[in-house]
Amino acid sequence: MTAGEPAGGHARPTSVTETLVAGADIVAAPAKLELTAEEAVTQLYTIHYRSLVRLAALLVRDEPTAEEVVQECFIAMHDGWHRIREEDKALSYLKQAVVNRARSVLRHRSVIDRNAPKPAPDMPSAEQGAMSLLERSAVIMALRGLPDRQRQALVLRYYADLSEAQIAEMMGISKGAVKSHTARGMSSLRAVLEQTA
Secondary structure, eight states, rough: OOOOOOTOOOOOOOOOHHHHHHGGGGOOOOOOOOOOOOHHHHHHHHHHHHEEEEHHHHHSHHHHHHHHHHHHHHHHHHHTGOOOGGGGEEEEEEEHHHHHHHHHHHHHHHHHHHOOOOOOTTTTOHHHHHHHTTTTTTTHHHTTTHHHHHHHHIIIIIISSOOHHHHHHHSSSSSHHHHHHHHHHHHHHHHHHHHHO
């Protein structure tokens, strides 16, 4: 046995061709996650953080809350990295986590809004100040006026580029309901944008 040969006397294949020829004798090791949690989360954060914040901002309607939502999702992903079996599914996991957390924020916000005293008519609320950051285009202003389900369906379809099946799963509704919310949302957007043109 020479140096570099494994026990048993068989030399390791050194090229793709040798690997294919010797493939019958080699048992493939089970696929593992190649990156540590720190490496994977850092890489995903660097590449996708801003786009995930924009996605969350369109759903929750203010950027500071959107940043919190996305940061919490990255923390949860880091903590649960050992449960992720395939690295290429990590971005899908993050998108779904962002949508779920954004929806949770909206539910919590609606409970607070229902029980909070109304501000005086001449005093702008803190939310109005944060919203002014997002009101830079006619489309975003029109999106803001849509019912939650229609807005979510449109953002997930046209901004997050998800399929109807993925949207249905994230929103917990049928594909038919996704089509209906999307069609109604598009019709409302078109009408608002034609009035402002």
